[in-house]
Amino acid sequence: MRVGLFLNTQFPKGDCLADYLPEMQEQVRLARDSGFHSLWFPDHYLTGPLQMPQPMLLAAWLMREAEGMVIGPNIRILPLLNPVQVAEESATMDLLTGGRYVLGVGLGYRETEFTAFGVPITERAPRLVESIALMRRLWSETEVTHHGKFYTVDKGSLGSTPFTPGGPPVYVAAKVDLAVKRAARIGDAWLIVNSDHLDTVRRQMGIYRAALAEYGRTPREFPIARECYVGSSHATAYEECRAALRYKYAAYAAWGLSGPVTGDDDVSLFGKPFEAFVKDRFIIGDKVSVKEEVARYREELGVDHFIMRVQWPGLPQARVLESIRRLGEIFG
Numbered sequence: 001m002r003v004g005l006f007l008n009t010q011f012p013k014g015d016c017l018a019d020y021l022p023e024m025q026e027q028v029r030l031a032r033d034s035g036f037h038s039l040w041f042p043d044h045y046l047t048g049p050l051q052m053p054q055p056m057l058l059a060a061w062l063m064r065e066a067e068g069m070v071i072g073p074n075i076r077i078l079p080l081l082n083p084v085q086v087a088e089e090s091a092t093m094d095l096l097t098g099g100r101y102v103l104g105v106g107l108g109y110r111e112t113e114f115t116a117f118g119v120p121i122t123e124r125a126p127r128l129v130e131s132i133a134l135m136r137r138l139w140s141e142t143e144v145t146h147h148g149k150f151y152t153v154d155k156g157s158l159g160s161t162p163f164t165p166g167g168p169p170v171y172v173a174a175k176v177d178l179a180v181k182r183a184a185r186i187g188d189a190w191l192i193v194n195s196d197h198l199d200t201v202r203r204q205m206g207i208y209r210a211a212l213a214e215y216g217r218t219p220r221e222f223p224i225a226r227e228c229y230v231g232s233s234h235a236t237a238y239e240e241c242r243a244a245l246r247y248k249y250a251a252y253a254a255w256g257l258s259g260p261v262t263g264d265d266d267v268s269l270f271g272k273p274f275e276a277f278v279k280d281r282f283i284i285g286d287k288v289s290v291k292e293e294v295a296r297y298r299e300e301l302g303v304d305h306f307i308m309r310v311q312w313p314g315l316p317q318a319r320v321l322e323s324i325r326r327l328g329e330i331f332g
Helices: 017-033 055-062 083-096 111-117 121-140 177-186 198-215 234-255 274-278 287-301 317-331
Strands: 002-006 038-041 070-073 103-106 144-147 152-156 170-173 189-191 223-230 283-285 305-309
Touching: 002 017, 002 317, 017 055, 017 317, 038 055, 038 305, 055 070, 055 083, 083 121, 103 121, 111 121, 121 144, 121 152, 121 170, 121 177, 170 177, 177 189, 177 198, 189 223, 198 287, 223 234, 223 287, 223 317, 234 274, 234 283, 283 287, 287 317
Parallel strands: 002 038, 002 305, 038 070, 070 103, 103 170, 170 189, 223 283, 223 305
Antiparallel strands: 144 152
16 A cells, blocks of 8 residues: 655735745655655635645645655646646646556536636536547647647647656546546546445445446556544544644635534534544544554555645644654655
């Protein structure tokens, strides 16, 4: 099994972003030295008042700290972007990492972002499918002519050849059944998102594997993203990370990922008490209990790459570093 670090790049209003740059460097270095396999960056636009620098620039800046690790976005909101831009960007990242770049993509869900980019949200699925097909051609063909529904290229070729023949792998995030089937058909892996309940993922894994068999495809791996905190004590771990996690998921709810947030810490988030929402979604505990949970996920789902986000806005750096160290020991 492999472990990856899903880097937190979101910070509270009023904080100085420059102060967090050395902390991110320290986290990536520790993850690398602790044997982490991969490093991932989230992507959003117009997130204020929550602060969030852009992922690809951060990834390029942190690349040297992550030397030897697989690196990529989780996820680029592909329907917002021109696939020629993403193909060029990805080919360069693949070159700079020596073939250790993975392009994670997804549909997106925030109306604010689609409105700002002038893209109808109803077009997001067909745009994603056409974009992936066009990018694969650009990575693998000497000259491309493409006249699609949304994008046009006339006798075009990329300015940077990918290090990886045929281009980097494309992992596709998906939350609903139809999208899971699409990930099996067009992706090199299905990226299971952080917040989906284990019961949902278990059912959808069956859908995914059946679709793989139907399309005659074999994924590169079975990754899953989870929120994870590894404390020194199982009894205190939840309380140590609770406020930061709730802050993060309150932002998600405000952005329209699910239902509204109401009240304070002990009241509802996504229509249920926060502690009930966390159960079978996040992996929180001490080393022993987290190791048991990882084994349970592995046994029940067949996943083999755990992409762990171990920090959320407001969680102190010391606790983040301890979680990274302990995860390295669990997966070592």
